[in-house]
Amino acid sequence: MTIDNLKSPDLAAPGLTAASRPATALSPDASEVLRLDDLHISVHDGAALAVRGVSLSIRAGEVVGLVGESGSGKTLTCRAALGVLPAGVAVEQGSLSFAGHDLTTLSRRGWESLHGNHIGAVFQDPASYLNPSITVGNQLAEVLRVKLGLSRRAARQRSIELFTSVGLHHPEQVFHQIPAELSGGMLQRVMIAIAICCDPQLLVADEATTALDVTIQAEVIELLRQLREQRGLAVLFVSHDLAVISELCDRVVVFYAGEVVESGPAEEIIERPRHPYTQALLRVASVGDFRRRELQVIGGQPPQVGAEITGCRFAERCPAATAKCRAGDIPPVSVGAQHQVRCVRVHEPQVAGELAAR
């Protein structure tokens, strides 16, 4: 795999929306943007495995949500997909591909040509990703000049168009403002404008709405929804709140202690969660219930990162756990179209009763 392959004309053509791009011949599924296969990620220089055998794929125009507690491996997974793993953290096993191109052994240069042009990213705290002393307009224009080779004037023109398209009012004025002069919601819109400025096929949003006020959060979610519809943008959306995920995503991938415990269509998982952990997450999520109610908690603590556990990693906290759960490796079981659950008792009808009785 060389960089030249990545710069094949169909991928590099700027200005084309993902939907109108010709399909890549290499890709097994033409519209598949990102694919992770059996991904293992180690931390502390290989001392512990933080992500174990994660497989997922995202097609063009699809929004996939990763959900789980802090330390469940969802952020590491999306950092691996961006090629920005911190020092001491490495992909141990498995493969990563983007539009049919293998990225597992991609060089730093190769990643750089991918960033911006093909994959954009937005993180939790927009203020810490922007230079506080440069106007936000120039920070966006800089990306356009470096990545697309636009002239100063054209970059400015395009920046203002992009600011308008992410819903910033008075874009000309915003162009000349520094980050400290803008609110958190406006900064996140600036970050989204930077992330999508080279028309990428994939946007990775890691806790992108977590630090925002509810009203602003609703607006940012609405913006992502529009970008998906208008540009065919695929979004990998990470959040610890299942309610936020269910507002936006087509498919949900539930992480627990470094493993995917359930994945499937968002509606189905919200309506009929099959894994006891997903059910627990749903009980603690901000359900949008404004009546007085008992606030539920998930008893116990998740295992230490990298802990070696035989069998189900959730068994210790699971109300329905039996000896069978701790006996050996648990493979994912298919329970519907594209719906997989990693639970040995998923087909036992009495489990649902045991869980409901709690």
Add this chain to the structure above:
Amino acid sequence: MSAAAPAAAQPATPLLAVESLDVVLGRGWRATRVLRGVDLAIEPGEIVGLVGETGSGKTTLARTVLGLVSPAGGRVVFEGTPVSALRGGALRAERRRGHLQLVFQDPLRSLDPDMTVIDIVAEGIRLQGETDRSVIRQRVLGALEKVGLDASVLPRTPGQISGGQRQRVSIARALATEPRLLICDEPVSALDASNRNYILRLLSQLRTALGLSIVIISHDLSSLAGIADRVAVLYRGRIVEDGPVDQVFAAPRHPYTALLMASAPSVRHDRELSPQQVTRTVAEAVALPADLLDSFEDPDACVFATRCAFAAAPCAAQPPLVPAGERHRVACHRHAEWMTLARARTADGRTTEGQLS
């Protein structure tokens, strides 16, 4: 103490009374009125939720109550003492009593990373004048026990314990001086959903067990609904609505409260109103007469008029808080009619029948 049923009997004097409080931060041209005429009373054993967006003055209100900010007008009365008027020795003596405590948002930033848990929790007890080390240790253990922690965390520093435990240490630190009123500034926004509910449940249990009054500042309405007795909604320095939590959330009387509820993420997708049904769209703003729009920018205009879909000529003046039910107040000129108008709008904010007056 009949703390569990705060609404049953209404004592003559509230534990905390905030009376027409004005707070100005900054001087000269930088001066900003952060709080404007805020009235709020907290009864003993009551949990009050304070909601609003960033910059609405929630944190400033908490800091003013604690005496960290001095008000430009109005006063704060705690247990009958006007604490906002105290100066010098009297103020320091009041603070040492530790009857008012604050729990901060991010325990990683508010707890000293070099101090051990025992020193953090003991600090307030020492300030109260306690010198006997065995007594201090006993009181620290007692405070930790109330939040479900044991002696094993005593020698650790904040960096060595988990996020949920850190917030519990932060609460134990506040409880150590046996406060009457606990003010929690976004106590759960840095935590994941399970830990969030754990901390909220803990606060609710502490209220029952210790007869504490608790003010919880939060922007997560759904979790407040689970534990608060009353809720006060702040917008740009003013209380726009307050009342019993079930009444406010069952039938919000202010469009801003409705906007907050409509924006809250939900797994059910069965909201009554969408955010666009209560806020003015760009097209509507363009259609309004320019002088009317300008009048909403006036400092004396209704604080929500710049965003409200129902703002009309009278909204150029800030409405007073008027009763809207039992112990329920709202500051909106059109509180009786906006809900009907909102229902007549489509989910994306257009009016279906008739025109906005």
